[in-house]
Every structure is written in C-alpha cells, then in structure tokens.
Amino acid sequence: MKRYNVQIILAVALAILAYLAQEEIIGKYALSVLMFMGINVILSTSLNLVNGYMGEFSCGHAGFMAVGAYVSSVLGVMLFAKDKVFGPALLDPSLSIWVFPLIVIIGGIAAALAGLLVAIPSFKTRGDYLAIITIAANYIVISVVENIDTIGGARGFMGMKSVVKAMGKTIDMPWMPIWVFIFTILSVWIIRRFISSTFGKGVPAINQDEIAAEIMSVNTNKMKMVAFMLSSGLAGVAGALFAYILGYVNPGSFTILKSTEVLVMVYLGGMGSLSGSVLSAILFTLLLEALRPLQIIKWVVVPFLLILLMQFRPEGIMGNRELPDFFPRLKRFYAFKD
Amino acid sequence: MKRSLVKSTLLAAAFSMAAVPALSADVIKIGFNIPMTGDIPKVGESSKLSAEMLKEDINGAGGLEVGGKKYMLEFIYEDNEAKAESAVTTALKLIEKDEVLAMIGPNSSKQAVPAGQVADDNETVMISPWSTNPDTTLDRPWVFRAAFLDPFQGPVAVDFAAKRFSAKTAAVLYDLSNDYSKGLAEIFKADFEGKFGEGSVKAFESHGTKDQDFSAQLTTIINAKPDFIFLPDNYNQVALIVKQANQLGWSGPIMGADAWGSSELMELCGDLCKGYYFSTHYAAKGAKGATKEFIDRYTAKYGEVPDDVAALTWDATRIVLKGIQQAGELTGKLSKDREAIRDGLSSITKFDGITGSMSFDEQGDPVKCAVVVKITDEGEFEFTESVCP
Numbered sequence: 220m221k222r223y224n225v226q227i228i229l230a231v232a233l234a235i236l237a238y239l240a241q242e243e244i245i246g247k248y249a250l251s252v253l254m255f256m257g258i259n260v261i262l263s264t265s266l267n268l269v270n271g272y273m274g275e276f277s278c279g280h281a282g283f284m285a286v287g288a289y290v291s292s293v294l295g296v297m298l299f300a301k302d303k304v305f306g307p308a309l310l311d312p313s314l315s316i317w318v319f320p321l322i323v324i325i326g327g328i329a330a331a332l333a334g335l336l337v338a339i340p341s342f343k344t345r346g347d348y349l350a351i352i353t354i355a356a357n358y359i360v361i362s363v364v365e366n367i368d369t370i371g372g373a374r375g376f377m378g379m380k381s382v383v384k385a386m387g388k389t390i391d392m393p394w395m396p397i398w399v400f401i402f403t404i405l406s407v408w409i410i411r412r413f414i415s416s417t418f419g420k421g422v423p424a425i426n427q428d429e430i431a432a433e434i435m436s437v438n439t440n441k442m443k444m445v446a447f448m449l450s451s452g453l454a455g456v457a458g459a460l461f462a463y464i465l466g467y468v469n470p471g472s473f474t475i476l477k478s479t480e481v482l483v484m485v486y487l488g489g490m491g492s493l494s495g496s497v498l499s500a501i502l503f504t505l506l507l508e509a510l511r512p513l514q515i516i517k518w519v520v521v522p523f524l525l526i527l528l529m530q531f532r533p534e535g536i537m538g539n540r541e542l543p544d545f546f547p548r549l550k551r552f553y554a555f556k557d
Numbered sequence: 558m559k560r561s562l563v564k565s566t567l568l569a570a571a572f573s574m575a576a577v578p579a580l581s582a583d584v585i586k587i588g589f590n591i592p593m594t595g596d597i598p599k600v601g602e603s604s605k606l607s608a609e610m611l612k613e614d615i616n617g618a619g620g621l622e623v624g625g626k627k628y629m630l631e632f633i634y635e636d637n638e639a640k641a642e643s644a645v646t647t648a649l650k651l652i653e654k655d656e657v658l659a660m661i662g663p664n665s666s667k668q669a670v671p672a673g674q675v676a677d678d679n680e681t682v683m684i685s686p687w688s689t690n691p692d693t694t695l696d697r698p699w700v701f702r703a704a705f706l707d708p709f710q711g712p713v714a715v716d717f718a719a720k721r722f723s724a725k726t727a728a729v730l731y732d733l734s735n736d737y738s739k740g741l742a743e744i745f746k747a748d749f750e751g752k753f754g755e756g757s758v759k760a761f762e763s764h765g766t767k768d769q770d771f772s773a774q775l776t777t778i779i780n781a782k783p784d785f786i787f788l789p790d791n792y793n794q795v796a797l798i799v800k801q802a803n804q805l806g807w808s809g810p811i812m813g814a815d816a817w818g819s820s821e822l823m824e825l826c827g828d829l830c831k832g833y834y835f836s837t838h839y840a841a842k843g844a845k846g847a848t849k850e851f852i853d854r855y856t857a858k859y860g861e862v863p864d865d866v867a868a869l870t871w872d873a874t875r876i877v878l879k880g881i882q883q884a885g886e887l888t889g890k891l892s893k894d895r896e897a898i899r900d901g902l903s904s905i906t907k908f909d910g911i912t913g914s915m916s917f918d919e920q921g922d923p924v925k926c927a928v929v930v931k932i933t934d935e936g937e938f939e940f941t942e943s944v945c946p
C-alpha cells in the first residue's frame with residue numbers, strides 16, 4: 220500500500236481541486252494564483268536541473284518559455300479557432316479536449332529543440348560563457364517573434380481563449396486548472412525520475428567534477444545536452460500553459476526579467492533540491508500576492524527578505540537536501556522504487 | 558508557553574489578513590489596475606495622483622449623486638507590476654475579492670489586452686485610459702478606452718505636415734520592438750504614400766528599444782533629403798535621436814506623436830527639441846476652460862504639469878462615474894449594477910472631457926479630436942491646431 224500513497228494523495232488533491240473549481244467554491248482569483256503557482260513550479264524545477272544539479276549557469280529560461288508559448292498558441296488557434304491570419308478552424312472545436320495536451324507537449328518539444336540549438340555550440344564552453352549564450356538566445360527568440368508579423372509581432376497574439384472555451388463547451392469542467400495541475404506533477408515527476416536514474420546520475424557527477432565524470436564513463440557532452448533539452452522542454456510546457464491561461468501572448472512577457480524571476484526562485488529554494496524548488500516557487504508566488512496591500516513597499520520587503528535569507532542561509536531554503544532529509548518521519552508514509 | 562505565543566501570533570496575523578473592511582451600503586468602489594512598479598512606474602503614479610484629486614473633489618462635495626442618493630467613492634489602487642500575468646490576477650482580485658463596480662486601467666496594451674479578456678469574461682466594465690491596441694476593446698462589449706487609436710494619429714501627422722511644412726516627401730524612424738511605434742510608423746507610411754504617391758516616404762528606418770546610437774539610420778535618412786522626419790518614438794529616445802540628427806547636420810522639421818508628451822522630454826532634449834511639433838491628446842499651454850482648471854489645480858497640488866496619462870485617467874474615471882449616474886440607481890446587487898453601468902456607459906452620446914469632447918463607437922472606442930502642439934522656446938507644449946476625425 221505504502222508504494223501508492225503519494226499517487227493516491229495527488230489524485231485526491233486533483234479531484235478536490237477540480238470539484239472546488241467547478242462549483243466555484245474557490246474564486247477565480249485564488250484559482251489564477253494557484254495556476255501561476257503551478258507554472259512557477261515547472262519553471263523553477265526545470266531550471267534547477269541545469270543550474271542546480273548540473274552546476275551550469277543558464278539565464279535564458281524565458282526564451283524557451285516563449286518558444287513553447289508561441290508554438291502551442293499558433294497551433295491551437297490554427298486547429299480550433301477562427302483567426303484573421305490562419306483562417307477558419309481546421310478541426311472540429313469539440314476535438315480540442317483530446318488534442319490540447321498534445322498541443323502543450325508539442326510546445327514543449329519545440330522548446331526542447333530550441334534548447335538543443337543553444338546547447339550544441341554552448342557546451343563546448345563552461346560557466347560564464349553559457350550564461351552569456353543563454354541571455355543572447357533569450358534576446359534572439361524575442362527579436363524573432365517581434366519580426367514575424369503573421370503572429371502579431373510586438374503586438375502579441377491572441378485567440379487561445381476560444382480554444383479553452385471550446386473545451387469547456389464540450390465537457391463542462393475546469394480544464395485549465397486540471398491541466399496545469401497534471402503537467403506540474405508530471406514535470407516534477409519526470410525530473411525526479413531522471414535525476415535518480417542511473418543514467419541521470421551523470422548530471423550531479425558533472426557538477427562534482429567533469430573530468431572525473433568523463434573518466435568514470437559518463438558521456439558528459441551527451442549528458443549535458445539531454446539535461447539542457449529536458450530543462451528547456453519543460454520550460455516550453457510552462458510557456459504553453461501560461462499562454463492558454465492568459466489567452467494572449469506578447470514577446471514583452473518573456474524578457475530577461477522573467478528569466479531572472481525564475482533564477483530567484485531556484486536560488487531561493489536551494490540548488491540541487493527538487494522539493495526546495497517546488498517550495499520556493501509556491502512561497503514566492505504566495506508572498507507576492509500576500510504582500511499586495513503594501514503596494515510599492517512590497518518591492519522593498521521582498522528583496523530585503525531575499526537578502527536576509529542569503530545572509531543567514533546562503534544555500535537557500537533547502538540547500539541541496541530534500542524534504543525527507545529534514546523530516547525523516549515522512550519516509551514512513553511513502554516509498555518509491557528507487 | 559512559547560509555542561502558544563507563536564500560535565496566537567500566527568492566528569492573529571491570519572485573522573487580520575482575512576478581515577474585510579466593513580462594508581457600507583453607500584460606497585461606490587472602483588478599482589485601479591495600474592503599474593506602480595516595473596518598467597513604467599511614472600504612468601501608474603500619474604494615474605493615481607489624478608484619481609486621488611478627483612476622489613477628493615467628489616467626496617468633498619458630499620459624494621456622487623446616483624438616482625437621488627449620494628454615494629461616497631472608494632478607489633482601490635492595485636499594482637500590476639507592468640506584467641501581463643500580474644494584470645490578470647490583479648483584475649480578478651479587483652473584480653472578485655474587492656467587488657468593484659468598474660475597473661480603470663491597465664494602461665499599457667501588453668496588459669490591457671489580457672485584462673480586458675478577464676473583465677469581459679467576468680462581466681465587469683473596464684476602461685483603459687491609455688491603451689491604443691485595437692484588440693483591447695475589439696468584440697468586447699464590457700471594455701472601453703479613453704484614448705484615440707493609433708490609426709488616427711498617422712493621418713493627423715500626414716495632414717499637418719503637408720499643410721505646415723508643405724511636405725511632399727518624408728522619412729520615418731521608429732522603434733521595432735515597440736508595437737505602438739511600429740504600428741504608427743506603418744500607418745503613417747501607408748497614408749503618406751497614398752497621398753503623395755509611391756516612394757514619397759524616402760526612408761523607412763527602424764531601431765531597437767535599448768539602442769543608443771542611431772547614426773547609421775540617420776545618415777541614410779539625411780542623405781535621402783526628405784522634407785521632414787516622422788519620429789513616433791518614446792521621449793527618452795527622441796532626445797537621443799534629435800541630438801544625433803542635429804550633429805549629422807539635419808536642420809529640417811521633425812514631427813512626433815503622443816509618446817513625446819512627457820515632462821521629462823525638455824530635461825533630456827534641451828534646446829534642440831524646441832520648434833518641433835507632435836500630435837497628442839491635449840495641450841497644457843494655451844488650454845482653456847475645464848482643461849486649464851485641471852492643469853492649474855494639478856500643478857498647484859503636486860508641483861508638476863500633468864502628463865497625458867493623468868489627463869486621460871481623469872477623463873476615464875469621470876466617464877465611468879457618468880456611466881454610473883446614467884445607470885439610474887444602484888440596487889446593491891453586484892452583477893445587476895455592473896450591467897446597468899455598462900448600459901449607462903454605452904448610452905453616453907457626448908462626453909466633455911479635458912482631453913476633448915468624445916463619444917463612443919460600437920467597439921467602445923472614443924471618437925475624439927487630436928491636437929498638434931508646438932514645443933515653444935520656453936519648453937512648453939503649445940496648442941497649434943486641433944484635428945478631428
């Protein structure tokens with residue numbers, strides 16, 4: 220029984236969330252905060268894979284998010300909505316229920332390919348150079364989007380709301396919260412499985428000592444490529460969900476500022492700690508919402524809290540440990556195969 | 558002992574956060590979804606100052622009269638951090654948790670388009686003072702705006718230049734990653750070439766938002782020898798571009814659009830900008846009547862001349878208040894009152910604002926005049942001409 224505890228808890232949580240959203244017991248405001256929380260969890264855990272576990276420094280996460288957002292938006296609108304540029308819907312809108320998760324995954328795959336393009340030249344170098352290359356990649360993505368007029372250029376692209384509405388019309392359920400929940404859990408699960416697999420152990424090995432890892436038969440180049448693609452692919456998934464929640468994408472939403480926000484979440488949670496990244500993404504989102512009444516002072520308080528944290532706990536909330544390391548009794552309640 | 562202390566403090570904190578300010582039946586709540594931090598904090602600040610002044614006016618006079626009953630106004634200012642996702646959560650918070658009757662803002666189109674979607678889905682009136690993207694109000698019966706659209710400012714510039722500079726040829730320099738600048742440049746080009754024939758726009762050059770050096774583009778432009786340069790750019794870039802054009806030997810006229818209209822333009826640009834023209838929402842110098850009264854009071858109160866955001870927020874808020882008055886009476890039932898306000902707003906046939914008198918078309922966009930102002934030798938923006946659709 221113990222082996223399925225976590226799965227059961229998650230399934231129950233999903234059911235409760237769907238019920239609460241359907242009956243409008245939790246309002247749309249709370250729901251939107253929860254959804255952005257999920258997206259932040261995906262973003263911070265996926266960046267942690269590169270910046271934390273692998274010890275590289277990538278700061279163009281928002282660029283990959285933009286790729287995922289735009290690819291899935293254009294695809295979704297082309298297939299299921301009427302648009303001035305792409306003409307009438309290619310498929311019956313009621314099919315959107317089945318195709319939507321595929322669209323999100325395709326957004327992720329496109330972002331992973333973009334990640335590969337960046338990874339090939341950049342992993343010949345180390346450290347600071349990767350930071351510069353990823354910043355450049357972020358700018359390139361934004362400039363490309365700005366210069367393609369068919370997808371709205373700097374004006375942005377919209378029409379995704381009609382896809383979401385079409386899903387709701389076919390079967391009346393709160394689809395967006397459900398999918399955000401599922402993809403959040405899925406991406407945390409994938410990263411966990413990857414890191415704890417025999418193959419994936421090469422990632423922390425590179426972090427410890429690249430030469431030693433190479434000698435111990437880790438194909439470091441391939442390892443880096445796979446980790447980077449996984450990380451950017453999940454960022455693409457987050458971007459796709461982001462686009463469908465907002466119903467509107469604009470290159471201005473994916474600038475270096477967004478990348479920095481994700482970096483803050485990673486270092487707040489602790490490098491190389493998955494549960495730390497999840498916790499910090501949740502905390503960060505909640506904190507920004509809870510401190511709203513402070514208005515402008517908020518941007519004094521939040522950075523001040525960060526400084527305090529870095530002063531007294533420079534390794535982040537969790538350091539490089541996981542939740543059960545702090546609360547060993549948690550282990551009694553679940554078990555994984557690894 | 559210590560534990561219980563911690564517990565009780567936490568509990569107290571939780572309660573104080575959950576506590577809702579006591580509701581009074583005679584209060585009208587209006588939400589402001591404005592950027593007080595982020596890229597353009599000045600925009601949010603101007604909006605807030607302007608709204609505060611209006612609130613003091615009305616509450617000082619005993620409140621707003623709706624259907625024979627006086628209501629006090631309560632304005633709720635929420636910071637949207639100049640981010641799209643934050644504008645959406647802010648809009649939802651105002652609509653759902655604060656239960657506002659109507660929402661003013663967001664100002665920039667990047668946020669106004671998604672927030673407009675939220676307002677329309679949740680059937681709450683939203684009016685953006687400053688957004689110029691057509692998508693903000695397109696097919697959204699609950700969303701309005703107070704500023705004219707970009708397509709209108711292009712022809713204004715063309716007509717004015719043809720008359721004032723006797724221009725037959727033009728050159729354009731615009732910001733590629735700024736949708737406002739790019740849209741305006743394209744409309745200007747289409748209209749100018751429509752009037753003076755293909756090729757009359759001799760140079761059509763672009764730059765990036767953070768560029769500092771424009772000599773390559775300006776050299777091309779100056780070598781093309783146009784009659785004037787159209788420069789639909791933000792004021793901070795205008796200062797740099799004008800300076801460099803001057804160094805490269807340009808002495809002809811330059812014309813701009815409403816993004817020039819910041820009090821900081823003269824500080825950055827100095828003497829070089831004097832004598833140039835731009836089209837905008839209203840002119841501070843040479844204003845008459847209610848506009849002059851507004852400018853004088855704002856200047857006296859806050860020590861700075863109100864920019865166009867302040868003026869447009871003033872108008873947008875007054876439009877909403879007029880819509881509420883037109884609604885007849887308030888029942889206290891949120892969804893019913895919101896609908897009455899929307900009907901009230903769309904039934905406004907003519908509104909005399911400080912940025913000119915306007916009416917709304919079926920999309921919720923205003924039909925109003927633009928003014929062209931000249932930068933005088935004292936560095937003030939002087940009314941030159943009014944151009945109406």
